[in-house]
Amino acid sequence: MPATTLDQPPSDAESVASSAPVLRCAGLRKRFGELLAVDGLSLEVAPGESYGLLGPNGAGKTTSISMICGLLASDDGIVEVAGNRLTTASVAAKSQLGYVPQEIAIYLDMTARENLRFFARLYNMRGRAASARIDAVLELIGLAERADDLVKEYSGGMQRRLNMGLGLLHEPRLLVLDEPTVGVDPQSRNAILASIEQLGQSGIGVLYTTHYMEEAERFCDRIGIIDHGKLIAEGTHRELIALVGGQDRVLLSASGDLTRAAEALREVSGVRQVLQSDDGLDLIVDEAGRLLPTLLERAVAAGTSLTAVEARKSNLETVFLHLTGRALRD
Numbered sequence: 001m002p003a004t005t006l007d008q009p010p011s012d013a014e015s016v017a018s019s020a021p022v023l024r025c026a027g028l029r030k031r032f033g034e035l036l037a038v039d040g041l042s043l044e045v046a047p048g049e050s051y052g053l054l055g056p057n058g059a060g061k062t063t064s065i066s067m068i069c070g071l072l073a074s075d076d077g078i079v080e081v082a083g084n085r086l087t088t089a090s091v092a093a094k095s096q097l098g099y100v101p102q103e104i105a106i107y108l109d110m111t112a113r114e115n116l117r118f119f120a121r122l123y124n125m126r127g128r129a130a131s132a133r134i135d136a137v138l139e140l141i142g143l144a145e146r147a148d149d150l151v152k153e154y155s156g157g158m159q160r161r162l163n164m165g166l167g168l169l170h171e172p173r174l175l176v177l178d179e180p181t182v183g184v185d186p187q188s189r190n191a192i193l194a195s196i197e198q199l200g201q202s203g204i205g206v207l208y209t210t211h212y213m214e215e216a217e218r219f220c221d222r223i224g225i226i227d228h229g230k231l232i233a234e235g236t237h238r239e240l241i242a243l244v245g246g247q248d249r250v251l252l253s254a255s256g257d258l259t260r261a262a263e264a265l266r267e268v269s270g271v272r273q274v275l276q277s278d279d280g281l282d283l284i285v286d287e288a289g290r291l292l293p294t295l296l297e298r299a300v301a302a303g304t305s306l307t308a309v310e311a312r313k314s315n316l317e318t319v320f321l322h323l324t325g326r327a328l329r330d
Contacts, residue, residue, distance in 0.1 A: 022205035027077035052220035098167035157188020248288035257303035
């Protein structure tokens with residue numbers, strides 16, 4: 001496609017192509033015996049958009065990602081990547097997709113540059129163009145200065161950054177990141193997130209799964225929440241917060257008869273939800289400041305010993321708890 005200049009406005013065909021979704025899923029379903037793991041999943045990711053797919057363990061995220069990447073055949077529904085229909089046997093669609101799995105898939109006894117050169121050959125990238133692309137990827141993932149060191153000498157976070165670089169090497173239209181920051185140190189985590197934030201500027205669409213709610217709040221343009229195989233909510237951060245109508249979250253660290261306390265607190269007007277854990281109670285309430293004295297009184301009267309109290313304004317975690325009844329890491 002020719003470059004667009006100020007003197008040459010984009011044609012209608014170019015405008016449609018640039019605005020068309022880089023990922024479109026419609027009605028995806030997958031069953032394993034009696035378990036309906038994914039039930040009618042439909043979503044789209046636009047060019048340059050970061051889309052966070054969130055859900056508790058067992059919600060269907062992994063199965064969904066596997067179908068979106070063509071690693072697992074769906075029972076029903078379609079996946080399109082950059083306008084190309086994707087199946088497990090697709091070539092054109094998969095060539096437009098970069099997949100970064102949770103597991104690190106790199107060669108430890110090679111350098112970062114050697115890893116990238118090896119995978120470039122698999123993509124049929126050769127010569128100066130391949131070398132220039134490898135240099136660009138090393139800069140993006142922050143490993144240019146360590147490019148010729150053996151990967152086994154890298155920290156876990158650096159290895160994950162290289163893992164992401166392999167998924168970007170062939171300049172995909174869509175990058176699928178499955179828990180890319182799990183188990184890494186804060187410095188490497190920030191470096192990975194900074195790299196992801198740059199991708200939108202180049203028009204790459206990003207589909208992102210994470211167990212860190214703050215990551216989704218930081219850079220996802222839109223977020224979809226999946227539970228029991230269904231997409232139960234979708235929207236921008238602000239739109240999702242509006243679903244709980246400004247409700248607050250109250251965390252009570254406590255010991256004693258938590259079951260009895262949970263039952264007592266559910267009877268308080270303005271308490272929307274009470275979740276019990278091993279070390280306390282997690283509530284969603286209207287106007288925490290007004291209800292807090294009553295909540296503390298009822299919890300103590302029910303036979304608990306309180307060790308800490310925390311009230312938080314509505315955030316994405318509040319929405320997630322409200323919709324799924326579970327925390328993201330559960």
